[in-house]
Amino acid sequence: xxxxxLIVDDEPNIVKGLKYSLEYDGYETDSAxxxxxxxxxxxxxxxxxxxxxxxxxxxxxxxxxxxxxxxxNVPIIMLTAKGEDxxxxxxxxxxxxxxxxxxxxxxxxxxxxxxxxxxxxxxTQQQQASQVVVVRNMAINLNNRSxxxxxxxxxxxxxxxxxxQLFVSNRGKVFSREELLExxxxxxxxxxxxxxxxxxxRLREKIENNPAQPEFILTKWGVGYYFTDKD
Numbered sequence: 001x002x003x004x005x006l007i008v009d010d011e012p013n014i015v016k017g018l019k020y021s022l023e024y025d026g027y028e029t030d031s032a033x034x035x036x037x038x039x040x041x042x043x044x045x046x047x048x049x050x051x052x053x054x055x056x057x058x059x060x061x062x063x064x065x066x067x068x069x070x071x072x073n074v075p076i077i078m079l080t081a082k083g084e085d086x087x088x089x090x091x092x093x094x095x096x097x098x099x100x101x102x103x104x105x106x107x108x109x110x111x112x113x114x115x116x117x118x119x120x121x122x123x124t125q126q127q128q129a130s131q132v133v134v135v136r137n138m139a140i141n142l143n144n145r146s147x148x149x150x151x152x153x154x155x156x157x158x159x160x161x162x163x164x165q166l167f168v169s170n171r172g173k174v175f176s177r178e179e180l181l182e183x184x185x186x187x188x189x190x191x192x193x194x195x196x197x198x199x200x201x202r203l204r205e206k207i208e209n210n211p212a213q214p215e216f217i218l219t220k221w222g223v224g225y226y227f228t229d230k231d
Contacts, residue, residue, distance in 0.1 A: 002026055002027055002028045003027050003028070003048040003049065003117060004027070004028045004029070004030070004045070004046065004047045004048050004049075005022055005027050005028070005029050005030075005047065005048065005049045005050070005051065005113070006029070006030050006031070006032065006038065006041055006042060006047045006049075006050045006051070007019060007022075007029055007030070007031040007032075007051045008031070008032045008033075008035070008037075008038040008050065008051065008052045008053055008056065008061065008064065009031070009033070009051070009053040009056075009079060010033045010034060010053065010055075010056055010057055011053075012033075014079075014102075015031045015033070017106065018051065018106070018109070019031060021106050021109075021110065022110070022113075025110060027113075030045070030047075033056075033057070034056050034057040034058040034059065035056045035057070035058050035059025035060060035061065035063060035064045036058045036059050037058075038050075038052070038056070038059075038064050039059070039064060039067055039068075042068060042072075047074055048074070048075075048117070049074065049075045049076075049077070049113060049116060049117070050068070050074060050075070050076045050077070051077050051079060051109070052064060052065060052076055052077065052078055052079065052096075053078075053079045053080070053081075054078055054079065054080040054081075055080070055081060061078060061079075062094055065078065065094045065095055065096055066094040066095070068095075069094060069095035069155075069157070073155065073156070073157055073158060075097045075098075075116045075157075075158050076095065076096045076097055076098075076157075077096070077097065077098045077099065077100060077109075077112060077113070077116075078096045078098070078099040078100070079099070079100055079102060079104070080099060080100075080101055080102065081101075081102040093198065093202060095157050095202075096157075097116065097157050097158050097159040098112055098116075098159070098185075100112070115185070115186050116158065118186075119158070119162060119186070131143055133168050133169075135168065135216065135227075135228075135231065136215075136231065137149055137150050138207060138216070140164060140165070140168055142165060145158075145161050145165075147161070147164065147207070149207060154206050154207060155206070156203070156206060157202075159184065159199060160199060160202060160203045160206070162184045163180065163184055163199055163200070163203060164203060164207070166180075166183060166184060167216075167217060167225070167226070167227035168227055170227070171226075171227045171228065171229045172226060172227070172228075172229030173226055173227075174220045174223050174224050174225070174226040175224045175225055175226065176223060176224040177193040177196040177197070177224060177225075178193065179224065180196050180224070180225070181193070181195070181196060196225075200217060200225055203217060204216075204217055215228065216228055
């Protein structure tokens, strides 16, 4: 079955170009031109990925992203014309998995989409035997990509889970921000290294009892991040 992508942008030429190129590659697409329509479309049919512009009429992309994250972990790639750090960081704070700055190369858009779907496919293939990693009061199910703390489900984005999985699979190993971009994002990433810091901060807010004094994801100052090797 073809993957379904929702394109949310109020610029007809961008929507037309994305739809043509993605459908040529075999994806099914739908589109919305404002934030309210995007939520209606999202709630009326399942999608495998959303391309979401930041600047939208009626309801901006940040709020749309936040609303979607309340109920779903569907991958979201934010599109921004401003190219300002604040837009990018706000997008990640509200749960976006990636961002691209306009004008963008359609080939790079498709490369990032394929990267996200490739990771999802790899996770599906792993569901042959139960793999649950337990660290103190946290359980990470590597098969269904779920996390619970004290038997309470923790809602992570796809990118946040990818980071957590890498850390728990390499406990005690320190990863630089460059290594995390290369390993988790899996392509020539053009954003700045603060992208990693934003994701780490967001992840800590969800899994740490006190994000200011983390017990799971630790910082090796001047080097990078690592997951505790103490049970």
